[in-house]
Amino acid sequence: MPLGRELPQLLKQRLFYKGRKFDFEVNRLRLPNRVEGDWECIRHPGGALVIPVTNEGKLVLVRQYRFAVGGRVLEFPAGTIEPMEEPLETVKREIQEETGFSANKWQKLGEFILAPGYSDEIIYAFLAQDLTKLEMPPQQDDDEDIEVLCWTPQELEKAILEGQPVDAKSISSFFLARPFLGL
Numbered sequence: 001m002p003l004g005r006e007l008p009q010l011l012k013q014r015l016f017y018k019g020r021k022f023d024f025e026v027n028r029l030r031l032p033n034r035v036e037g038d039w040e041c042i043r044h045p046g047g048a049l050v051i052p053v054t055n056e057g058k059l060v061l062v063r064q065y066r067f068a069v070g071g072r073v074l075e076f077p078a079g080t081i082e083p084m085e086e087p088l089e090t091v092k093r094e095i096q097e098e099t100g101f102s103a104n105k106w107q108k109l110g111e112f113i114l115a116p117g118y119s120d121e122i123i124y125a126f127l128a129q130d131l132t133k134l135e136m137p138p139q140q141d142d143d144e145d146i147e148v149l150c151w152t153p154q155e156l157e158k159a160i161l162e163g164q165p166v167d168a169k170s171i172s173s174f175f176l177a178r179p180f181l182g183l
Contacts (some may be wrong), residue, residue: 006032021080022119044121048090049078049169051109051177052101052128059181060099060131061170065145074149074159074166076173078123087111087124088182095128100150101138103128109176114169125173129179153181 012028023043030036052060059076066073074136079094081087088106092162109125151159160166 009034011036013036021096022121040118042119042121043098044119045083046081046087046124047114047169048081048087048094048124048126048130049076049173050091050095050098050103050126051076051152051173052095052103052131053181054131057181058152058157060095061103061149061151062098063149065149066167069165071165074145074156074164074170076170078169081124088126089126090124091126096134098146100132100134101128101131104130104132107180109173109180112172123173125169125171125176127177144155153178153183157183 008029010033014026017024025041027039063072063074077094077098079090081090107127111122111124114121114123
């Protein structure tokens with residue numbers, strides 16, 4: 001913390017909603033300048049994302065329906081970190097459930113805060129290589145409507161630049177993976 005920068009004082013914390021994936025709270029704060037106000041926050045256990053790369057250099061993506069935006073969004077496989085689960089365990093589970101692949105080689109790409117203006121969610125990004133297609137089809141959750149795609153990095157970059165619906169965590173993670181993809 002820079003010198004001279006005091007943190008706000010928490011006066012009151014109210015939990016408005018406790019959900020299956022996240023909680024929503026409102027916090028009454030007093031700022032260092034003595035101004036008081038309410039700040040809403042989504043508390044999230046974090047998520048993990050994987051960029052699967054086939055032996056041919058193609059990226060395994062999913063296109064799935066997202067209710068909040070009312071349409072299908074292009075994404076890398078990802079999921080919420082379950083209690084007592086490490087992010088690497090999350091992506092190993094998600095790659096199989098969403099795409100029907102498993103991987104023998106894993107590389108952590110980094111982590112980032114997804115939307116700090118209203119949430120504490122951190123995304124942990126991984127690269128998966130040396131993929132094996134599983135004999136069983138993907139075991140997607142009942143509430144998922146997923147199409148699996150294999151695209152070149154150039155095809156994904158073109159889709160992003162053309163403004164196709166690609167989620168921010170996938171764009172950010174793709175940027176982190178570029179050196180490993182020869183871009």
